[in-house]
Amino acid sequence: MAVQTVASVGAPAGAPASSPSSDTSADTSAASGVDLGSAAALSCRECGHRVALGPVFACEECFGPLEVAYELPAGDPEALRARIEAGPRSIWRYAPLLPVPADVADKPNLDPGFTRLIRADRLGAELGVRPGRLFVKDDSGNPTHSFKDRVVAIAVEAARAFGFTTLSCSSTGNLAGAVGAAAARAGLRSCVFIPHDLEQGKILMAAVYGGSVVGIEGTYDDVNRFCSELIGDPVGEGWGFTNVNLRPYYAEGSKTLAYEICEQLGWRLPDNLVIPVASGSQLTKIDKGLRELIALGLVEDRPYRIFGAQAQGCSPVSRAYKDGHEVVRPVRPDTIAKSLAIGNPADGPYVLDIARRTGGAVEDVDDAAVVEAIKQLARTEGVFAETAGGVTFGVLARLVADGRISPDETTVAINTGDGLKTLDAVAPTTGLAATIKPSLDAFRAAGLV
Ligand SMILES: *Cc1c(COP(=O)(O)O)cnc(C)c1O
């Protein structure tokens, strides 16, 4: 069979798959029964070293992050495009490009994705973008109301393939809910870890599905460190941590945002994408997805720019970008955008690379601008974003205002979560216009008309 190694995006093409000598994945190659579709191996982003598919995330040679490498059938882009368009209205229409078995759509999962791409002319008019050029990709429409359903759906397939019985994660909030729901639907146990002081909406949303939600006294970075210890302990035996030992698979789910945006634009690349940055995984994999579409001939090969968005109170990547640094210095988060509050972002250096390579940038806005942007998006387009969305649209406004995004170019900004989970952000400045007796006189007296 003729194969094309699209995974080369980031790793040397055709590097021989070698077996790891000592780690637990040694016997989990495709040949030994792991069926994850066109996923062929894991390869190191730094040195290209390849290992068999397994629940591992760091390169044994250089400790670089591992990512999924594929063998995709070489073929006619028209046929692939037609096959995708005939597929389900969920991320599973892109199953041939994901590390999932071919029958994935038949299994119990949350079927996320294929969320709305909204033409945002009214917001565009306020910001100064020409009609028909600004779009909102609204991922609050996913089953648990954030983009995390995409990444978790892929991690669930990996968990099934590797025989895990408990699904877990370290989360800034939305991931915990997505894991709880996906585990419930898949019939897996779940136990998730979050900073104890998250918004009530995120805690309840995670707990209602019946798994255990554990609040850790510390920041997300403390939670994440704790989970890494748990993986090495007998207590964590049989546990799949979506964003730790299943991270290479989990991360691939974000590629579907790239695929959907291009398909919804009529199989075209946008000129600019504005994407929030927590660990940087989403932004990094959207770039990977775009490069795959180009390599497969599904979209025309032309330049695009990727912009990362952070909250000023947790902006280690934006700081490094502005200072011209290659390394990201960790910070202690202090922002209302709690879902983006990762002070030591694992994929930060890749975000810097991508912003610089594509001619984009990484920018930040303060909490007041976050609230303003949430209200502006709601007022102009009827989309109620959570604080992470406020960060993204606040950064978008700034980029347009200072000319880094041109009003004539096609720009897509992603709303990654739902405002109902972060009501506290808008509560002080939003509410009843009046409270009156049920009489016309009282209504007239209220002075609203
Ligand atoms: C997790 C999350 C992100 C981005 O996360 P990365 O770690 O950068 O992939 C963005 N928005 C929301 C609402 C999230 O929950």
Ligand SMILES: [Zn+2]
């Ligand atoms: Zn390596």
